[in-house]
Amino acid sequence: MTNSLYFWYTKLFYLSRIKISNMKKIIALLVLLSFFSVNGQNEKELERTRQLYATAKSKPLYVVLDVENSKHVEKLTKKGKTEELQNYKDLINNYNTYIKSAVTEYLNIFPSVKYITTTELKELKTKDFKTINILLRTFPMEIGYSSTLPQNSVPGSPTGGAAWFEKDIESVDIDLNNVKDKSIIEFRTYFSDDMSPLFSQPLNKLFCSKGEVFYAVRQLRRIIDDALSKTDASVLTEKSKEIMEGLKTRTLIINKIYLKPGLTEADIKSIYPYNFSLVEPADFDAELTKKNKDVLILIPIFYPAPNGYMMGAFHTIYDSNTEYVYWPNAKKCVGEIEKKHFSYYPAQKK
DSSP: OOHHHHHHHHHHOOOOOOOOGGGOOEEEOOOSSOGGGSTTOOHHHHHHHHHHHHHHHTSOEEEEEOOOOHHHHHHHHHTTOHHHHHHHHHHHHHHHHHHHHHHHHHOTTSSOEEEEEHHHHHHOOHHHHTTOEEEEEEEEEEEEEESOOSSOSSTTOSSOEEEEEEEOTTOTTSOTTOSSOOEEEEEEEEETTEEEEEEEEEESOSSOOHHHHHHHHHHHHHHHHHHHTTOOHHHHHHHHHHHHHHTTTSEEEEEGGGBOTTOOHHHHHTTOOSOEEEEOHHHHHHHTTSOOTTEEEEEEEEEEOGGGOEEEEEEEEEOTTTOOEEOSOTTTSBSSBOGGGGGTSSSSOO
């Protein structure tokens, strides 16, 4: 990783603790990468984080599946809102299918895996939380300010920082037309008297794809492996350099829908000296579910902003063969993919 990336992480994001009660919680903005990859963490803090992952690995994993709200289904049915009803059912059924598949393939490292519903999650007690891990999807609906964060989350704030309130799938006021609402996959375990997130991965769409879910779970598995093997920042820096160098010989896969309107293949070729391929969403999604040593994947990762909208997408270059990522320039490479961004991706031009 570059020094500028470390600066960006420490200024914008910090892991915090959350309460799981009432299903309406305040969560600090979390980084995509592991806690121990953030610059400035001393060895004592790093070791504590590793121990948290080691303890978590020894406990069963409870994967929370979404469930339909029967009253909402009845309401949509009576009003004849066929399309919204189908969207609602797809939102739930597709995610449940995707997460089961991803967990089966990549999270077989826990003593056992149990699938529960959001309804069953609400019935768990503190004594239950102490003995398990939870993998679930949440929905950021409103951003606010929290004075209880342990470190600044937004540059310039003297105390506290930005945080979002989240709801679960059984809240019926989510945007079923997928205009603004998004979702987040979180891995939580019990420490410091809370069921707290060790990992959080925003999904770019409320109606998430299989590839997005696989990407999130694969990143979680890689972070757990790194923690247990005591991987440090120097290794992450080296992996970033490998990805930068890999751009010279591997094809950069780019989803057409993330390009700024009007940006053409010729525009990109005029500034980017290496191989790339503009692909349809289905082909892009397929790449996220497999390993491919011949390609690198450009992924914009979004974070929550007011009223459920997502703020600027931070460009990420993902190596699906090793599961590591490289952030080219966390200050410059934000938002829709534009022509100018391609000058920041390579390590050097030909």
